[in-house]
Amino acid sequence: MRAKTAVSLIVIIGSLLAISYAIAAQATGTIPQTDLRKLADFYAQNTLNSNDKFLWSASPEAVTAIVWDYRGFDTLFETSVFFLAIIACVAIFEVEMPRRSKNEKLAKQSHGLSIIVKVVTKIVGLIIICVSASIALHGQLTPGGGFQGGAALAVLPILFIMAMSRFALEDRRVNRNSMLIMRSLGLLGIGTTVILPLIIGLATHNPAYIMQNQIKPGALVSLPSSLADRMMGGSLWLLNLSEYLAVGAGFTLTFILLSLPESFFKKILESEKYSTH
């Protein structure tokens, strides 16, 4: 026990010293800096520089351009981490969803908080959907994107579960299976957008890279940078839309699973205990 405490103390003090030394030795440059770093300068300079179409990403938002274009593979693998975390949650709670009994169906109105809270929740819910979709679908123009939009959308199921009940979501066809399908559709959209340049390249007999957005030297395939005079940022809009669906549906799924009553799981555990003996 004493050895463990000593090790913990060494870890804490060691990390304190390491971080302090890294900052004092200016491993991250001066903080706060006054000039842009070289890497940031490159990204900010080229993100909407139409003079050099081999380097641009057709998006005025440098952050989204980095997330899905310049460092797109980072984000692709982050999405796979997200996928694994959510699928692990579903695997732990692999149960048949409890159905509503007849009495509960009759007493539909008696669930949840007062009628004022319910009505306000519905109004706020509509606003949340609009705002989160706006955050996600304007990701290539303004600060925002699929991750932020999806996280904003995930507030809605929590509000609904708190104010009404899980059944209020299920009445609107938001249940485990439909959310699994939505999330899979989002991930499928990301996968399709990643190999879309290859498909276009095959059709037009051009070489192309995986996850290519705009033209690159030797691979003259690009996704549309504007649609009806609106900047679309090529693959950025498609990837943001898919990520919005995947993140929103993934979080909704876990919140639905977390809202299952404890007595339900107690019953399952007890039945397992008796079946093994």
Next chain:
Amino acid sequence: MRNIALTDTFLATYIILSSIATLVISLYGILYKRHMIKKIIALTIFGDAGNIFATIIGFRYIFPVAPPVLTTEAPTQADIGNFLSVAVDPVPQALVLTAIVIGMAVILFMVFLALQVYRIYGTLDTKKIAEERKRREE
């Protein structure tokens, strides 16, 4: 444009020191607290302190400072020059925005695990869980 060293500005030093302190305190929470939910809370604080620190690294200490978003539709070289002179570093922001959502998913996974541990052992105290496991093995 002035070049400002770390110790020249009180506020910057204060923010950096407090974020380091938050990191270290959350490490203490992760290592020494016995309750699993407290460990998870400390872990979220650790992640958030790291994210704030990354954002500070990307900040620029100049007066007209702007987010890294171009506001003209077809910028000329002069527009891009102006943009470069005020925009903050977009790279840490790009890293942080994915880290927040992925962190939330991983934390949710840990909450699910803790819930399952509670259902099986009836407690979230790591010491009591170890005792209970020993008792059940015998």
